Amino acid sequence: MRKQILMCVETNKRANTDYVYITCVIDHFYESTREITRKPIYLETKTKYRDRKKLSEINQYKREYHGGETEVIYFIDMDECATKPEDKKLLEDIKAFCCENGYDLVLFNKDVEDVFWGQQVADKEKIQKAGQFRSKRKIADIQIDVLSTTPNSRHQSNILSILDKYWTRKAI
Numbered sequence: 001m002r003k004q005i006l007m008c009v010e011t012n013k014r015a016n017t018d019y020v021y022i023t024c025v026i027d028h029f030y031e032s033t034r035e036i037t038r039k040p041i042y043l044e045t046k047t048k049y050r051d052r053k054k055l056s057e058i059n060q061y062k063r064e065y066h067g068g069e070t071e072v073i074y075f076i077d078m079d080e081c082a083t084k085p086e087d088k089k090l091l092e093d094i095k096a097f098c099c100e101n102g103y104d105l106v107l108f109n110k111d112v113e114d115v116f117w118g119q120q121v122a123d124k125e126k127i128q129k130a131g132q133f134r135s136k137r138k139i140a141d142i143q144i145d146v147l148s149t150t151p152n153s154r155h156q157s158n159i160l161s162i163l164d165k166y167w168t169r170k171a172i
Helices: 017-029 052-064 085-101 112-117 123-135 159-163
Strands: 003-009 036-042 069-077 104-109
Touching: 003 017, 003 052, 017 112, 017 123, 017 159, 036 052, 052 069, 069 085, 085 104, 104 112, 104 159, 112 123
Parallel strands: 003 036, 003 069, 069 104
Antiparallel strands: none
């Protein structure tokens, strides 16, 4: 059965950094299939997770897709939720929103670069580092358990646990 997956990412279309890491994960760990169409939704910032314009874009893609079901996955950095009450509150609000709408939620502790590089990356270096990650195939260096756990500690994500619902893993 055909499926469309809308991937809501914190980056913007020009930078496209988060989506680079996500596509690296999909291409490396999962079997290629024509049954799944994926599209990024660029939130620009996680505070726009329920922005009217972004929700309208999601709904438009849902209406226009006639090939099967549409699923929505939010990809969100946890940032300083352990130490900053405002980050913790925002994350809880996003979790509740995803739950209410039946959307999946992928979390990166502290952020996507921290998971894939093992450290945070300065804003001015994010585009370069994402390109380098893809071109040097750094995804092959990442331990599977780092990407398939509840992200309670730094450098962890649940991305594989969520994507396993939609794609078939390669025998690696």
